Amino acid sequence: MMIKTRRLVLGILFLTGATFGQNTTTKQGHTNQNKFKQLKELLPTPNLQRTASGAPGIKYTQQKVDYTMDIILDDENTRIYGNETITYHNNSDDTLAYLWVQLDQNMRAADSKSPDIQPSSIPKNTSKKRFNKTYMTAPFDGGFKIESVLNIDDTAISYTINQTMMRVNLAEPLASGAKFEFKIKWWYNINNHRTDGGRSGYEHFSKDGNNNYVIAQFYPRLCVYDNVEGWQNDQFWGRSEFALEFGDFTVQITTPEDHMLGATGVLLNETEVFTKKELKRLKVAKKTFDNPVLIRTQEEAEEIEKKKATKTKTWKFYAENVRDYAFATSRKFIWDAMAVAINGKTVMAYSLYSKEANPLYGDHSTRAVAQTLKTYSKYTFDYPYHKAISVDGQMGMEYPQICFNPGRPDADGSYSDRVKYRMIKVTIHEVGHNFFPMIVNSDERQWTWMDEGLNSYVEMLAELAYDKDFPVTRGYPKNIVGYMAGDQSKIAPIMSKGDHVYEFGNNAYGKPATALWILRETIMGKELFDHAFRTYSQRWMFKHPTPADFFRTMEDASGIDLDWFWRGWFYSTEVTDIGIESVRKFYATEDAEKKTIVFIEDTTEGLNITKPDTAESKYFYEITFNKPGGLVMPIIAEYTYADGSKEKKTYPAQIWRYNDKQVTKAVHSEKQITKIVLDPDLETADVDLSNNSFPKDKKDAFSRFKTKMKN
């Protein structure tokens, strides 16, 4: 009855409003804007190839591409020649009318469009060298010189080159389950990566006239074909890296006779390319787990680099189930090796470096490789290959089983901590790429963060395992604040294509690494996170995961709904900013007459509560938290009590589900609260700490520093 009357009253009120109101508009509805709305509409529909759990489905397939290559390095002319036979296995259910091949070297061709998409301007002044290079000299004659594309019976195949991509037009469509063999013969001029940049090339030492070669993206490579992108044939502009199929490589590389070479794959002719002494030392190294063993010493390398051999030798390799192939070679290389035990299996950690990189490389390179293999194996899966090589390549670039790293000591052999840690950091990072994306083979051209972000996160764990005081510079929440709080017009969501992001390093490395760190440390907890992360790694090892497979697996394996986290951290550029709006404080006392407990507010400023002796012993607070930042995050509140003790309480992010701007929470305690601080350990990347304390912290960073200086 009561209800009926109320309805009537309400009805009259509405009617009045409609008749006499000034701004009478029909109420407009809205779609679901809740930050906890599920991601279903954003993620692709699960299917038999990629399931809703984030695992590969029963119909999952991927192509396989095998290569047999004959490579000749022409040291005198800094050229490389190749003759390759490609066997393409169509494991998909589809019939293919053509194949797409990546010609990455064409990015450096004289007619490359990569420079054309870079805005440029005339500077006020420039060095003479740069002026000549930019305005006076013809562009470098790089790019593949394709000599022939042939069938196995040497008949010509029709093909079309579109910048860095080549379409091989099949005479007969390639049926599901069938394979196609063809041959490409090519050569190109190798770039000097120290003067012209690049992720491969040579470094020239004018003092002794020698070159260190780090050779990669050097052969026409098949594109990925799958049911996500079709042919992944997006152009290579120079930044966003690769999408590649797994396959087996049989490779012969011919170099000057006095070169030391490291490459992807198992070396098949050790006795033909190493001296007896080197073979003996290698045998020792394979049983030495504590210290690197020198296979070729600095003294020996220095002796070799004085002369130039005119004869050649051929290195023979076989690499099974790798997505790519690379090598490094020079007569200057010193070589050391150490055995690493991975769950009962021995893996070899190798380093190749010129004397200019010693003793920095001798001290740390192979040890950093070993640490990486151990830590990554612990958090993902046992490293499945037989070796990992770090090369003094003076860049930071990764390929299967081999990577090129920076850092050299001063001429007197000394090096600063900064040079040391940077070299170790990059080495761990690049060796870590063996796991992401060399084995967990995500598509780098589309999603840089999937390998760089995940890898940068595990890199932190390996760095801290290498040296507990390692100066980790990326991945801690406080380190990303500067970027996330920056100019919004220069920030892209993590879920952006690599070629389109601003601040590549922060977008694709720092922010996703931080996001994972926060998930592990603050939101999911180590145990649930580690299990889910390992599940993802193992589900997708030797396969092609997509972002949805990662997001889904992390939830599926942990039992935690993280859609709000992916939406905020990965799909938006919102920031964390949670503050304390106000605090009301009360004591409780009994109203004997009404037989109720009454809460009496103490309206004085600050947190101090003065209560009569007759009152209840407990103290009561009503805290209103506000959230100027768009991200939903847990509220981490640290309560300091009158006796100096502290208590940390985390309210899960879901506390914001009904009101995204403000939420009030009642708190009671035995002891008086004297201070409340939000996110005291800087776990959430809160961009504004000035609203994190109550009573407000009057001492800002400046006053704190000034006081410190005075003392």
Next chain:
Amino acid sequence: MKLKKLYFLFIIIPLLAFTTHKYYLSLTQIKFKEESKAVQIIINVFMDDIEIALNKDYDIDLQLATKKELKNNDVYFKRYLKKKLQFKINTSKKEFTYIGKEYDGDLVYFYLEIEDITEVNSIEITNKILLTHFPKQENLIKTEVHNKNKSVLLSKDDYREKLTYQ
């Protein structure tokens, strides 16, 4: 000395090679503290960049945050900041006091103060920090005066800006 410079170049180039992943940004936070009659300034810059700039400009070898760190480096920081950074408050040019610096990871924080300021109607900032050696350098300025927040992004082509608070 010449030799030293050469080695130095040797070290820089690899850094740059890896820095396709890097960005060039400094942050200057300026706050007018009415109660202390002072304009307080905190600047953070990337340690490796500021080290390169000062080493080149003053022919020194800073080795910041290492055991071999140049001892009297504050002299150079002060000299550098005085040269690259100017403030005009209201209508007159004001000198700042260099209070000191501290390190946090790969960043260096500088603390500067302009004293005896009773009122702020406008601040004109000239910021040429790191612009000479890093053409892509951007210097973000954030100010807070009477609870009014204003910010501006300065760069090589545009290194001066007047912000008003009336």
